[in-house]
Amino acid sequence: MSSKKQCSQPGESTGNSTETRRDFIKKSSFLTAIALTPVTIVKSAEKQWDEKFADIFEKVPLTLEVNGVKHSLSVEPRTTLLDLLREEFALTGTKKGCDRGQCGACTVHVNGVRINSCLSLAITNSGKKVTTIEGLANGDDLHPMQEAFIKHDGFQCGYCTSGQIMSATALVKEGHTHSEAEIKEFMSGNICRCGAYPNIVKAIQEVKGGQPS
Amino acid sequence: MNQFQYSRPAEIASAIKLLAKDSNGHFLAGGTNLVDLMKMGVVVTNKLVDINHLPLKQIQKTPTGITIGALATNSEVADSAIVKENFPLLSLAINAGASPQLRNMATTGGNLMQRTRCPYFFDITAPCNKRVPGSGCSALQGYNRMHAIFGANDQCIAVNPSDMNVALTALDATVHVSGVKGERKIKFADFHRLPGDHPELDNTLQKGELITAVDIPASPFNKNVYYLKIRDRTSYAFALVSAAAALHIENNTIKGVRLAMGGVAHKPWRLTAAETFLTGKPVNEDNFKQAAQIAMQGAKAYEYNKFKLKLAPNAVIQALKMASGIAS
Structure with missing residues (x-):
């Protein structure tokens, strides 16, 4: 079995150049997770998961547009849209309140419709357009x-x-x-x-x- | 949340096949209940079959009524012109539930499948026969304010939390399901079940069966309808008690009536004896009071939900008054 590693880089699409405490924690947790994961099952997933299941540790390809920026990456199926936005894209304007769909702090628009991003698995949003609070203003002009x-x-x-x-x-x-x-x-x-x-x-x-x- | 295997079929047959041999896999639609339960550790699944790409989103008229695809969202159904014109009770009930964000995600099939909101079911440290069969019922001697007054037993006193289901049982809907053995139809009243000896089972689906659609037969209940939901805050809370009333009135006489309650039993609770009593009678408050009294026969309360024995009949009376227009 191949041991090819293919992982998205945190914050790569957002143009953040300064290392923050959040980035540091994120990266170190990520590296710890990789170190603990058997190499043979960290592999890329380029298939359509139609007739078969992705293996349990397998990342699944995801393409979506966030605030007008297109992203192609691989995610663990259990990653919520909220965690993807905050932890991968560093769009921390969307807040994690209850994380159970009861408070609304995580509300974003998917294809123009408001949803609770905490209860939406990121992978189910493949091909969709997401708007977060960061995407509302037009440059310096607030919505x-x-x-x-x-x-x-x-x-x-x-x-x-x-x-x-x-x-x-x-x-x-x-x-x-x-x-x-x-x-x-x-x-x-x-x-x-x-x-x-x-x-x-x-x-x-x-x-x-x-x-x- | 535990890790799981993920699949995203494009066809119904593939979806069914993927879970056919697996006793612990789940279909994922809107996820508003299942993802929450997975986060809480109440549901630990090894396989998720994401059915969001199946062609099951239609809301259409048929020669006998309407058909609603299992993946039509709660918002799409509630806002549908066909539904609002023909079955306004369904729109009212759906909009009484959850929040706009959740209704935009939650699906018709998923709403039928939602689990109870009994706090002991959600607390994985507490005994619960629904979560761990044979472990006991913590609600029986616990804080059972939200719990059942009809059809419960010592094994489980949880209630079905759905508003949509209350309207669908009143409207005599039919659930279409598909499984390895083929397709079948289940009458809505037979879809959800009472706890009996198997409180872990909420419904009569066979293992691996997938809900594909809900049909509602054409009926004259498109005008005098009301859904009354009584809860601890004005909006965005589960029902303590809810009452759905649909009346077909001609010359102040009740030609036909449908009544159901939510928040009172393990399944949406249809009030057939009260319906029989009201049919053919004139519209007036006295008849509504008698109907509510008939509806309450067999009710049994627990330590903290005795208030429901008064609240439930009053909810039925008020829903009938609102539906008939003698109150506003």
Whole structure:
């Protein structure tokens, strides 16, 4: 059996040149994992997994577009989209809150639809377009929803904010903004423990009818 | 999460074949329940067959009603013009469940397969007959506020957490499944089961069978419908009790009625005796109260869910009042 190693490089597509503590931990954990994995089963996977199973340690090829940048890499099937975004692409704007689909901090758009990235295995998003909070602004120009959150003080600690904003932009696009009650109902998948809800609703009301993401 | 083997078939036959010989593999659709259970260690699978590439996303009219593909997401079904026009009860029930993000991921087949939210089922350190058959039921003497009042036994008092299932049982849906032995249809009322001696089994699927579609027969229940969900917060919480009511009213007379409850049993709980009582009777609150009383026959509460014995009949009455338009 061949022992060819083919692994994606953390952060390679993001243009980060400075080594951060996060990068260091990530790389050292990665190297530890490699060291502990039998060489014969760390191999590339170029097949279509149609009629057979990928072996248990085998990485599976994945192609997806994140914030307009195309990526081709191999991932372990158990990697969630959230972990891929944060740990491989260093897009740490998407937050890990509960990691169980209960808080909404990990909300991103996949093919324009908002989902909880913590419950989505990365491999199931092959060929899709992902938008994270980092992909909303146009250069230095913030998205109208980001502007509105600042204007209306739609956050306090900020941990839930990227998820709130990703949900809010999707909400406007879905058209569920006819009343305050409807906005609250369709924002209920995003928990804010600081209690910025009234200001979040105000921000959304300002943007509704404006530019969706 | 443990490691597992992964496959992504493009055809239904391949998907079935991949799990045919494996007793511990799982099909993966939206993943909103299964991935969570895998993270918690409640489900430890050795093989995942990703069925998201199977051609099962249709929502179509048929000569006898509509057919919904197993991979149509909860949002796609709830927002479908066909569903909203013909079966508004289904849209109401789906939108009462989960959050928009989860409904965008969760599928029709997956919703049928979702496991109970009993906290002892999720706690891998606690005995649970559903998770580890024969280990005991922690909820029986535990904090059983969310638990069943119908059809339970000492082995398991968990409830089915789905809202969609409550509407589908009221609408007399049929589940289409496919397996190594071929295809078959299961009446919705027979799809989920009571705990009996096998609380580890939520439904009557055979090993390796895959849900392919859910059919709903045409019916006159497209106007006077309501789904009432009572929970600890206004939105995004599982039901303490829910009630689905669909009425066919002509000249203030109930020509036909469908009633079901959620959050009260191991399966979506159809109220057939109450339906029989109401059929042919005039629309009024007194009849609704009597129907609710009939629906509660056989109810049994545990230490912390006695409130459901009052909440459930009141939910049925209120759902009927809302559906018939005598309350708003």
